[in-house]
Amino acid sequence: MKDGLLPPSHGSELELGDEFLDLADAGPAPAQKSARPLRTDVYVSTDRHTKELSAISTRPTAAAHSGEVAEPGDFVTVEVAGIPLIVTRGQDNNVHAMHNICAHRGATVETRDAGSERVLSCPFHGWSYHLDGELRAVSDASAFSSTPCTREGLTPVHCEERHGIIWVTADHAAAPIKVGDWLGDKLDNLLTSLKLESMVLHAATIIDVNANWKLLTDGFLELYHFKYLHRNTVASYLAANMSRPLRFGEHLGNAIPKEGLLKDLADESREEWRVYDGTVIPVVLLPGTVINWDAGHLEVFSLRPNPKHPGQTLVRLWLAVPAEHADQTDLWNRTFASVLEVINEDFAAAEHVQRNIEVGVTEELLIGANEELLIEHMASVDQLVANHGG
Numbered sequence: 001m002k003d004g005l006l007p008p009s010h011g012s013e014l015e016l017g018d019e020f021l022d023l024a025d026a027g028p029a030p031a032q033k034s035a036r037p038l039r040t041d042v043y044v045s046t047d048r049h050t051k052e053l054s055a056i057s058t059r060p061t062a063a064a065h066s067g068e069v070a071e072p073g074d075f076v077t078v079e080v081a082g083i084p085l086i087v088t089r090g091q092d093n094n095v096h097a098m099h100n101i102c103a104h105r106g107a108t109v110e111t112r113d114a115g116s117e118r119v120l121s122c123p124f125h126g127w128s129y130h131l132d133g134e135l136r137a138v139s140d141a142s143a144f145s146s147t148p149c150t151r152e153g154l155t156p157v158h159c160e161e162r163h164g165i166i167w168v169t170a171d172h173a174a175a176p177i178k179v180g181d182w183l184g185d186k187l188d189n190l191l192t193s194l195k196l197e198s199m200v201l202h203a204a205t206i207i208d209v210n211a212n213w214k215l216l217t218d219g220f221l222e223l224y225h226f227k228y229l230h231r232n233t234v235a236s237y238l239a240a241n242m243s244r245p246l247r248f249g250e251h252l253g254n255a256i257p258k259e260g261l262l263k264d265l266a267d268e269s270r271e272e273w274r275v276y277d278g279t280v281i282p283v284v285l286l287p288g289t290v291i292n293w294d295a296g297h298l299e300v301f302s303l304r305p306n307p308k309h310p311g312q313t314l315v316r317l318w319l320a321v322p323a324e325h326a327d328q329t330d331l332w333n334r335t336f337a338s339v340l341e342v343i344n345e346d347f348a349a350a351e352h353v354q355r356n357i358e359v360g361v362t363e364e365l366l367i368g369a370n371e372e373l374l375i376e377h378m379a380s381v382d383q384l385v386a387n388h389g390g
Helices: 010-026 046-056 179-183 185-193 213-218 259-267 329-358 369-387
Strands: 036-039 061-065 074-080 083-089 095-099 114-116 135-137 156-162 165-169 199-209 244-248 251-257 279-285 289-294 297-305 313-322 364-367
Touching: 010 244, 010 251, 010 259, 036 369, 046 297, 046 369, 061 074, 061 083, 061 289, 061 297, 074 297, 083 165, 095 165, 156 179, 179 185, 199 329, 213 297, 213 313, 213 329, 213 369, 244 279, 244 369, 251 259, 251 369, 297 329, 313 329, 364 369
Parallel strands: none
Antiparallel strands: 036 364, 061 165, 074 083, 074 114, 083 095, 095 156, 156 165, 199 313, 244 251, 251 279, 279 289, 289 297, 297 313
């Protein structure tokens, strides 16, 4: 398992369990590299931010859980890379995404966050659209123009449903990227084997964070902070500085054992191990989506940078749970409350860093060898921007 987890068959679980026990016995390895500087302008430069948003708009972004548009006619509205979108499930049961901008005078077609409609209708002048965005009718058409309207409808964007998530590519002119290809075989197989597609939505919320989106991914890429920042929450459940780095091409993450798992591995026979049932696996997808497998349930963080300010990010968080246990409402309510408590600790720390950077007296941060994935993630963002012409 050199570059990433194999599909989680029982065999690869056993290999990961072996690695966890080795880590527990040996303890954190001493650094093999020196700490490295990271320029702070990557978090505050408006020019850089504009280029990042343009690049982000060409890649898949987690827009919603499939359960949010479960039935034909259901819709949600989102904003990705500053572009307003509406996601629907059509009468054909397929998902569609399009600019939430009327083809007539540019008004917002649907102002609600979510709902269900047979057709989409602009509140400004009453132009209507089918659920796939095709123009249905021009109101008072005979008075509007002496010739038939040639507008086709709302501008469509690439949309794909995979792993129980609806992914959108906000730039309508971008070449479509299949989600499976974007994830890569190893990561796509992992998510398939974890049966994310069969999970059901339990809760979702929006968190407004005064920090650059890249600062928000950092907490998922290192455990150095756990026993300090999370000392009163989850630090006691996860071993500090003990993780198995994961690299799936440009997507990065960790496999982190819970303390209870280490005890089970030591006490049980190897063939009885169920490693994934006691492992936390956060993966930062480039760019701007974090999926966090937490020993049986899934958290998805969709990071949506404010197009007008590099130091502001809207985070849409949802919790998906196994369908067979979805009726355990009290358990999942407690779980979601715990997730919010922990992530708000991370986000508060990120806000402090952002505020201190914006003062302008700190030009560099120091990134340790045990935070190496932060440097790798930043390099991937740099490459994405460069490839996009930034």
